Amino acid sequence: xxLELLVGIFPQVLLDGILLGFMxxxxxxxxxxxxxxxxxxxxxxxxxxIFGAFVGVEILLGLKAAGVLESLPWIVVLILLLLxxxxxxxxxxxxxxxxxxxxxxxxxxxxxxxxxxxxSFFLQDAIRLFESIWRNAFNLVYPTIDILNKRxxxxxxxxxxxxxxxxxxxxxxxxxxxxTLVNRTRIGTAIRAVAEDQAAAxxxxxxxxxxxxxxxxxxxxxxxxAGVLFGIQYSLVNxxxxxxxxxxxxxxxxxxxxxxIPGAMVGGLVLGLLEAFAASYLSLLTGxxxxxEYKDIFAFSVLILILIFRxxxxxxxVVRERA
Amino acid sequence: MTHIVASIALxxxxxxxxxxxxxxxxxxxxxxxxxxxxxxxxxxGRLRLALLGLGLLVMMPYIGSFNGxxxxxxxxxxxxxxxxxGLNIVVGLAGLLDLGYVAFFAVGAYSWAIVGSPHGNxxxxxxxxxxxxxxxxxxxxxxxxxxxxGVLLGLPVLRLRGDYLAIVTLGFGEVIRVLANxxxxxxxxxxxxxxxxxxxxxxxPGFIEYNQGFYFLVLLIAIVVIIVNRRLxxxxxxxxxxxxxxxxxxAQAMGVPLVRSKLLAFACGASFAGVMGVxxxxxxxxxxxxxxxxxxxxxxxxxxxxxxxGSIPGAVVGATVVTVLNLQVLxxxxxxxxxxxxAGTTILGYNxxxxxxxxxxxxxxxxxxxxxxxxxxxxxxxxxxxxxxRQRELARAGEGGPPAAPSA
Numbered sequence: 140x141x142l143e144l145l146v147g148i149f150p151q152v153l154l155d156g157i158l159l160g161f162m163x164x165x166x167x168x169x170x171x172x173x174x175x176x177x178x179x180x181x182x183x184x185x186x187x188x189i190f191g192a193f194v195g196v197e198i199l200l201g202l203k204a205a206g207v208l209e210s211l212p213w214i215v216v217l218i219l220l221l222l223x224x225x226x227x228x229x230x231x232x233x234x235x236x237x238x239x240x241x242x243x244x245x246x247x248x249x250x251x252x253x254x255x256x257x258x259s260f261f262l263q264d265a266i267r268l269f270e271s272i273w274r275n276a277f278n279l280v281y282p283t284i285d286i287l288n289k290r291x292x293x294x295x296x297x298x299x300x301x302x303x304x305x306x307x308x309x310x311x312x313x314x315x316x317x318x319t320l321v322n323r324t325r326i327g328t329a330i331r332a333v334a335e336d337q338a339a340a341x342x343x344x345x346x347x348x349x350x351x352x353x354x355x356x357x358x359x360x361x362x363x364x365a366g367v368l369f370g371i372q373y374s375l376v377n378x379x380x381x382x383x384x385x386x387x388x389x390x391x392x393x394x395x396x397x398x399x400i401p402g403a404m405v406g407g408l409v410l411g412l413l414e415a416f417a418a419s420y421l422s423l424l425t426g427x428x429x430x431x432e433y434k435d436i437f438a439f440s441v442l443i444l445i446l447i448f449r450x451x452x453x454x455x456x457v458v459r460e461r462a
Numbered sequence: 463m464t465h466i467v468a469s470i471a472l473x474x475x476x477x478x479x480x481x482x483x484x485x486x487x488x489x490x491x492x493x494x495x496x497x498x499x500x501x502x503x504x505x506x507g508r509l510r511l512a513l514l515g516l517g518l519l520v521m522m523p524y525i526g527s528f529n530g531x532x533x534x535x536x537x538x539x540x541x542x543x544x545x546x547x548g549l550n551i552v553v554g555l556a557g558l559l560d561l562g563y564v565a566f567f568a569v570g571a572y573s574w575a576i577v578g579s580p581h582g583n584x585x586x587x588x589x590x591x592x593x594x595x596x597x598x599x600x601x602x603x604x605x606x607x608x609x610x611x612g613v614l615l616g617l618p619v620l621r622l623r624g625d626y627l628a629i630v631t632l633g634f635g636e637v638i639r640v641l642a643n644x645x646x647x648x649x650x651x652x653x654x655x656x657x658x659x660x661x662x663x664x665x666x667p668g669f670i671e672y673n674q675g676f677y678f679l680v681l682l683i684a685i686v687v688i689i690v691n692r693r694l695x696x697x698x699x700x701x702x703x704x705x706x707x708x709x710x711x712x713a714q715a716m717g718v719p720l721v722r723s724k725l726l727a728f729a730c731g732a733s734f735a736g737v738m739g740v741x742x743x744x745x746x747x748x749x750x751x752x753x754x755x756x757x758x759x760x761x762x763x764x765x766x767x768x769x770x771x772g773s774i775p776g777a778v779v780g781a782t783v784v785t786v787l788n789l790q791v792l793x794x795x796x797x798x799x800x801x802x803x804x805a806g807t808t809i810l811g812y813n814x815x816x817x818x819x820x821x822x823x824x825x826x827x828x829x830x831x832x833x834x835x836x837x838x839x840x841x842x843x844x845x846x847x848x849x850x851x852r853q854r855e856l857a858r859a860g861e862g863g864p865p866a867a868p869s870a
Contacts, residue, residue, distance in 0.1 A: 180625050242840050249559050250839050252625055253767060256561075256760060257835025264829035271820035382756075386636075389629065428648035436640050439633035446626055447618050 145423060150297045152419045153412070158303050158372065160411025161310035165365035166388035167395070167403035168317060169232070169358035175398030176334045176354045179240070179248075182255035185385020186262035187232045187359050191224035191366025192376045193266055196279045198223055203282050213286050217305065217371075224367035225360035232359025233352050235262075241348070259382075266378040278377045281370045306368045313364060317357065318400050330354060334398070383435065387414070390442040396452030405453055414438055465503045472496035473513055477521050484529055487794045493517075493525070494786060498779050502847055518681060523674045533677050535789050537745065540680035541738050543781040544687045546765040547774065548734030551691070553763065554772035554849070555700060556727035557707030558620075559628040562635025563762055566732035568642060568754035569611045570604035570739020575658040575749050576651070584650050597664035600740050601683075608736025612728040620724045635759055642751040657750025661743050680741060687734055691774050694730065703727055704772070757828065761788075764831040767838050770845020779847060784834070788827050796824040 169184045181187075198220055202208040208216070239258045243251040270277040287302040321327035332340040333350045341347045369384070370376050387410060395406025418431040445452065476493030483489040497517045500510060526533030545567065552560045574597065576582055582590030619630045646654030666675035694700045702723045705713040714720050743749045765784045769776025799817070806815045838845065 180629065239836050239840065246839075246843065248624055249557070249628070250843055252559065252628060253763070254836050254839035256763075257832040257837075257839065259832070260760060260828040261832030261836065264826050264832065268821070268826065268829070271818050275818035275820050277820060386629075386632070390633075393626075430644070432640065432644045436637050439637050442633055443618065443630055446622055446630060450622070450626070 141423070145420070147296065148419060150294075152415050154297065154299060154303070155419075156412035156415030157408065158306060158411070159415055160391075160408035161307055161404075162365060162369060162372070162384070162407070163388045163391040163411050164404040164407030165310050165313065165361055165368070166384060167392040167407050168314070168400065169362040170389050171392040171395075171397055171399065171403045172330075172354050172358040172361075174392070176330065176351060177240075177244075179251055180255065180389065181232075181240075181355075181358070182252065183235055183239075183258040183262060184232075184358070184362055185381040185388075186259050186266070186378075187228045187235070188362035188366045188369070188385060188388075189376065189378065189381030190231050190262065190266065191228040191363030192370040192381075193270070193279070193366070193378075194227040194363070195220045195224045195367035195370050196281050196376055199282045200279075208282065208284070213284050216284060217287075220367045220371075221309065221364050224363040226363070228363025228366060229356040229360035231262075232355040232362070236352060236355040241351075263378045263382070270378070278375065281374045281376070283374075284371075287371065302371050306372050309364065309368060313361060314400070314404055317361065320357070321400060326353070387438050390438055390445075393442060394445050394452055396454040399452065399454050402452055402454040409453070410438060410441065413441060465505050466509060469496075469500045469503050469505055469509075469513055472499055473517055473521075477517075480525050480529075480532075484525075487790055490525075490529075490532055490535075491786065491790065493521070494782060498782055502775050502779065519678075523670070523677060526674055526677060527671065530673060533673050535786065537673075537677050537680050538789060539782050539785045540677070540684040541742055541745075542762065542765060542785045543778045544684050544734050544738045545762050546769070546777040546781040547687050547691050548731040548738075549762050550731075550766050550772065550774070550777040551694065551703070551734075552727050552731035553766055554770075554777070555695065555703040555707065556724060557624070557703075558724065558727060559624060559631070560728075560731070561628050561632035561756070561759055561763070562615075562638070563631075563731070563735060564754045564756075564758040565615075565635045565638035566608040566611060566735035567739040567742070567758070568638055568751075569608045569732075570736035571743040571749050571753070572642065572652060572658075572739075573604045573607045573736070574600045574740040575661050575743040578662040578744065579658045579660060581650075581653055581658050584653075591662050594662045594665050597662065597740070597744055601737050604736040604740035605733045606736070608739065609729040609733040611736075612732030613725050616725045616728040620721060620728075632756065632759075635754075635756060639751050639754050639756075642754065652751070655750060655752075657748055657752075658743075659748035661747050661749065663744045663747065676745060680745075683737060683741065687737075688774060688778065695774065699723065699726060707772075757831075760831050760835075761827070764834045768834050768846060770848040773845060773847050773849035776845045776847040776849070780845070784830075787830055792824045792827065792830070796822050799823060 166184070166188050169187065170181060173179060173181045173184070199208065199216075202211070202216065235258055239254045240251050243254055267277045270279065287305065288300055290298040290300045291304075292298045319327075321330060329340070329345045329350050330353070332343065332345055333347055333354075337347050340350075366381075388407070391406035391410045392403050393406070394410055395402030395404065414434050414437060417437040418434040421433055421437075422428075422430040472492075473496045476489075476496035479486070479489035479492045497514065500513045500517070503510070505513075522536055523533070526536070545563070548566075549560065549563050552558050552563070576585065577590060577592050578594075578597065578600070579591050582592070615631070615634050619627055619634075622630060642652045643655055645651040646656075652658070663672075663676075664679070666672060666679065670678075702713065702718045705716065705718055706720065706723055710720060742753075746753070761784060762781075765780035766777055767780070768783060769778070769780030799814070799821075802814045803817055804815075806813060808814065
């Protein structure tokens with residue numbers, strides 16, 4: 140075993156893990172907010188997330204085709220992408236709730252979950268159908284914005300591209316904004332009231348359906364932003380890419396304590412770090428017998444273990460117990 | 463009376479249609495529709511048995527003798543019907559949503575594939591593939607292996623809430639697939655993504671064509687599975703499962719041992735998948751992890767949901783409809799579109815030759831599953847052919863009676 144190599148790659152792996160962790164945290168917010176309010180796993184959130192990535196790539200390709208991509212300042216492009224991705228995914232999430240979940244709100248618990256799985260599968264192929272007709276291809280590559288790939292040297296051996304800094308900054312900003320919204324505003328109070336008790340909230344003059352739609356809008360928007368950032372960071376998107384990150388983000392949400400916003404961040408970071416270290420070190424430590432392919436198994440084992448031994452997650456669940 | 467006449471007429475029309483138009487998908491669909499209609503029609507039991515026997519034992523193999531693909535479809539339907547019935551026990555009767563069901567199918571398939579192909583030599587030294595008759599022994603081995611895996615998965619996770627259980631089983635399904643994909647090192651057990659081949663096929667009586675014989679084998683197993691299911695449903699363990707599905711606490715108070723019942727449900731459901739896995743690997747001769755994806759699990763779930771959770775005829779009909787949709791309707795549509803494209807047909811001024819090449823209806827099975835799941839949940843959650851007990855319960859909930867307890 141090459142100790143020097145093990146130590147040498149450590150900072151880079153740490154950085155990758157943090158990056159991945161913030162990505163998971165952003166996606167996890169969508170699961171956690173909806174679960175907090177409705178106690179329902181929005182299985183289609185992974186597609187709402189990847190929808191944001193597709194909106195982003197379409198805008199970038201459009202700008203490129205129009206020949207203005209190079210002339211616009213990168214920060215304007217970035218903000219435009221994020222806003223568009225957030226709006227599109229947020230609206231998609233709200234429509235999905237309206238069509239596929241709202242009629243089932245009082246049904247037994249598994250019924251809306253099955254419906255959500257259906258929506259997830261439907262959306263995957265719907266995106267594929269659209270892109271097949273529109274571009275005759277459904278594996279799309281994000282056009283590069285040169286400046287975002289510029290690397291900053293932190294030390295002699297570690298460097299970080301600007302896009303990763305952007306991803307981390309954007310994720311932190313959004314997590315902070317969301318936390319403030321939920322805990323410091325009247326809307327946030329209403330969301331928490333609906334999560335606590337729908338009937339009582341409704342008696343207090345809160346529009347319960349409106350608040351639930353709003354929850355989906357916010358969760359979806361976070362997912363959309365995550366989608367755009369995912370595209371910028373990892374370049375390649377296809378309609379089925381969202382599924383595994385979505386599942387892992389759900390794991391992150393459970394890990395941190397579902398319904399808990401700081402929990403989503405902690406869970407995301409822990410999972411991202413675990414995964415990055417598993418991916419880089421498993422094959423080194425086992426002499427190549429088990430490689431990075433096992434990182435998915437690693438993530439699912441974490442989920443199973445946490446559910447068995449600490450089902451309320453690291454920071455505790457913020458979901459009232461249903462009688 | 464109308465049912466009797468209609469059943470006989472339908473079978474006659476379906477049979478005649480296939481006879482006259484042996485290449486027409488619509489004709490074969492009519493024939494299949496006739497069989498399904500007979501299966502669920504209100505006719506005397508003996509007549510049903512006679513008509514189904516005529517259709518499945520005589521007409522179907524005969525059709526197969528001049529159109530092998532139809533026999534292939536029928537065999538697939540049999541395999542998926544057994545899978546749907548197995549999942550029906552777990553999801554429909556016991557109310558445990560299992561999203562990784564295909565994992566048990568994989569366990570069965572690999573248990574025969576490894577020893578039934580020369581690959582066994584790599585692991586155990588010499589002597590493989592095992593003689594082909596061992597297939598019949600491995601039906602039992604596959605059953606036990608899958609049931610054991612079911613218990614193994616069940617033990618740690620059965621305490622979980624319903625929706626968490628669903629996600630964990632999903633994760634478990636993925637784990638099995640990733641293992642199958644990567645266990646070509648350090649010891650080569652599954653041969654990774656390259657898969658295993660050639661897998662021995664069982665010896666069958668020689669007086670009919672091999673594929674017809676295989677069809678009968680699958681049919682026989684499917685019938686056994688149906689009978690076992692019916693017996694289970696009315697047995698005290700079946701009632702315990704349903705009680706558990708409706709209200710765990712009440713069931714427990716009535717003396718239903720929760721953990722044991724749940725484990726039994728997992729093991730029973732898994733065992734059917736294990737048996738069919740063995741059959742599937744022999745049928746395909748080649749298997750690799752691609753056959754055992756999440757998509758397959760959801761496909762089987764869609765079959766159960768479409769027919770009606772907890773309903774045996776429902777699971778059979780659901781399996782037939784979904785399999786036929788995938789194997790025939792979507793594929794047929796693809797072929798048809800391609801023909802139109804090559805002929806340069808124009809529809810409403812749009813030349814179909816300009817259709818993008820990526821647009822292939824056969825690739826859109828996810829969309830089909832998705833639509834089935836969402837529409838059924840919203841419009842008819844009890845399924846097309848609801849189980850009688852389930853039907854009563856849903857009707858009561860709709861009338862504003864006591865709200866249905868969370869089924870998890």
